[in-house]
Amino acid sequence: MEKVSRRNFMKKAVAVSAGAGIASTVFSQKSSAEEKEASQEKFIFPKSFIFGAGTAAYQIEGAWNVDGKGESIWDRWTHMQGNTKYNADVACDHYNRWKEDVAIMKQLNLDCYRFSISWPRVMPDGKGKINQKGLDFYKKLTDELLNNGIKPAITLFHWDTPQKLQDLGGWANRDIVDWFADYANIMFKALGDRVPIWTTHNEPWVFTIAGHTYGKQAPGLKDLPTALLTTHNALLAHGKAVQAYRASGSKGKMGITLSTSWNLPSDEKNENDIKAANLIRRSHIEWFSDPIYKGAYPEDVWKKYADAGIPMPEIKPGDMSLIQSPIDFLGLNFYGPNVVKHEDDNYWPYGVRFLNERSDLGSNMWKADELTRMLLFISDRYNKPEMMITENGYNGADTDFVDRNNKIQDVIRKEYTYQHIKAVYDAIQQGVNMSAYLHWSFIDNFEWGTWSRMGLVYRDYANNNRIIKESGYWYANIIKDKCLLF
Ligand code: GCO
Numbered sequence: 451m452e453k454v455s456r457r458n459f460m461k462k463a464v465a466v467s468a469g470a471g472i473a474s475t476v477f478s479q480k481s482s483a484e485e486k487e488a489s490q491e492k493f494i495f496p497k498s499f500i501f502g503a504g505t506a507a508y509q510i511e512g513a514w515n516v517d518g519k520g521e522s523i524w525d526r527w528t529h530m531q532g533n534t535k536y537n538a539d540v541a542c543d544h545y546n547r548w549k550e551d552v553a554i555m556k557q558l559n560l561d562c563y564r565f566s567i568s569w570p571r572v573m574p575d576g577k578g579k580i581n582q583k584g585l586d587f588y589k590k591l592t593d594e595l596l597n598n599g600i601k602p603a604i605t606l607f608h609w610d611t612p613q614k615l616q617d618l619g620g621w622a623n624r625d626i627v628d629w630f631a632d633y634a635n636i637m638f639k640a641l642g643d644r645v646p647i648w649t650t651h652n653e654p655w656v657f658t659i660a661g662h663t664y665g666k667q668a669p670g671l672k673d674l675p676t677a678l679l680t681t682h683n684a685l686l687a688h689g690k691a692v693q694a695y696r697a698s699g700s701k702g703k704m705g706i707t708l709s710t711s712w713n714l715p716s717d718e719k720n721e722n723d724i725k726a727a728n729l730i731r732r733s734h735i736e737w738f739s740d741p742i743y744k745g746a747y748p749e750d751v752w753k754k755y756a757d758a759g760i761p762m763p764e765i766k767p768g769d770m771s772l773i774q775s776p777i778d779f780l781g782l783n784f785y786g787p788n789v790v791k792h793e794d795d796n797y798w799p800y801g802v803r804f805l806n807e808r809s810d811l812g813s814n815m816w817k818a819d820e821l822t823r824m825l826l827f828i829s830d831r832y833n834k835p836e837m838m839i840t841e842n843g844y845n846g847a848d849t850d851f852v853d854r855n856n857k858i859q860d861v862i863r864k865e866y867t868y869q870h871i872k873a874v875y876d877a878i879q880q881g882v883n884m885s886a887y888l889h890w891s892f893i894d895n896f897e898w899g900t901w902s903r904m905g906l907v908y909r910d911y912a913n914n915n916r917i918i919k920e921s922g923y924w925y926a927n928i929i930k931d932k933c934l935l936f
Contacts, residue, residue, distance in 0.1 A: 493714035493875055500886035502562030504841060506652065508538055511568060511897040512534040513545035518584040520574025522610035525666035534899035541896045543914050545587065552594045555892065555906055556924050559929040562601040564840060564849035564888050566608035566652065569633055576612030577629045584901035585640055592641055603647035605707065605708040606634055606691065609657045621658060621680035631686035635694045642700035649689040649781050655734050660686050661705035667898055676763045682763035685741050689772035707781030707840040708738050712824045716791035716805055726792040726802040729754065758799035765794055776922040779885065781840035787820045800934055801913040825877040838886035842870050843904045850903040858908045867921060871934050889925065
């Protein structure tokens with residue numbers, strides 16, 4: 451639901467910013483040499499700050515049934531007629547083009563590349579047998595990155611549950627806590643000595659709540675009680691994998707990536723709208739981050755569900771302390787805020803409606819300042835944890851094109867990215883402990899049912915050729931000097 455509304459905002463943003471010529475209005479005043487220098491002074495990031503870009507296995511690899519890979523729930527979902535128009539059987543063909551892709555990352559000066567491991571590529575059944583060829587693929591990729599001076603950041607799970615485990619209940623079966631920890635252990639053994647940044651899950655809200663309630667993405671269930679059960683199991687699996695990481699003796703950083711629902715009340719003076727906006731945020735962000743940092747689910751959200759008669763997951767002794775296993779950083783994915791209005795009879799049991807705009811804000815829903823506000827909020831709430839932006843980027847799906855000089859002049863993406871990196875900079879100035887900004891995405895890829903041009907690298911859908919977009923060259927310069935300039 452929230453994903454859907456987020457995408458609508460992005461579409462709006464394309465139209466509005468394209469029409470307003472936003473890049474020229476904001477930057478035309480900063481033309482003199484002094485001003486440019488002053489702004490250089492101002493937006494310099496610490497040398498240790500990491501700039502990078504990310505992808506996910508199902509979105510780029512292709513080779514869905516090659517070299518012993520098992521089926522994932524996303525293979526199953528996209529192969530079932532009527533669910534999606536496209537599938538990612540071939541996707542960016544990264545499984546074959548990984549070397550070329552790392553060479554492009556090098557051209558982009560990436561400090562870090564965030565990618566996910568396909569669990570069924572490494573363990574076709576999700577448990578038991580290891581597929582050596584699958585494991586070797588990730589070893590080769592990791593070594594190639596390291597040889598090119600690029601830090602690998604591994605996401606253990608970006609939604610592609612092995613279908614064989616789904617057949618046993620998937621995330622609704624508590625046994626998945628052990629299955630996931632076993633899989634994580636295999637990865638720590640294979641790459642723990644070389645990979646400096648790890649996360650357990652990408653966006654648990656999406657694969658648990660969205661995937662089990664709205665019937666719009668794999669595994670396509672429509673059952674909120676099951677969804678809530680999967681949130682608890684996913685958090686337990688996270689905790690157990692964190693403990694396995696520590697036990698493995700690996701010396702890198704271990705965290706988790708959350709999607710963010712950052713909401714503006716439709717009417718800032720209306721108490722009910724404010725409450726509704728907070729409830730959505732708390733059921734989306736704090737539902738996962740409070741257990742991890744505070745060892746408890748947000749009480750008001752739990753009560754909201756329980757009062758609606760929803761059977762709640764059983765919490766066994768020791769569960770919350772397992773979930774609370776200390777992590778090194780919190781990864782956050784941010785695209786833009788939502789506008790939320792209280793409406794009793796809508797979106798059960800939350801009682802809210804998502805709006806596309808708020809009149810006083812205009813319809814351009816990039817509100818990069820809201821990223822700063824969100825980072826300050828989360829930083830305060832959990833006592834200044836280290837945080838990384840693990841995803842942020844502009845969905846220019848309909849606007850990117852190759853011009854007569856073979857260039858992709860994606861000025862809107864540059865503007866969006868500039869504003870959001872600046873928002874991270876502002877958060878740092880206010881004491882937030884930010885260590886990385888990872889752009890979404892490295893390359894145009896498969897957006898869970900459709901194609902999306904969110905990359906720094908353009909992909910020709912017909913032949914899979916790659917061209918670095920102008921935003922990519924621009925980003926490469928920022929990374930080189932650790933200095934934000936337009
Ligand atoms: C998500 C995922 C990514 C998406 C990206 C663009 O946030 O949905 O982590 O896989 O592709 O966010 O929508």
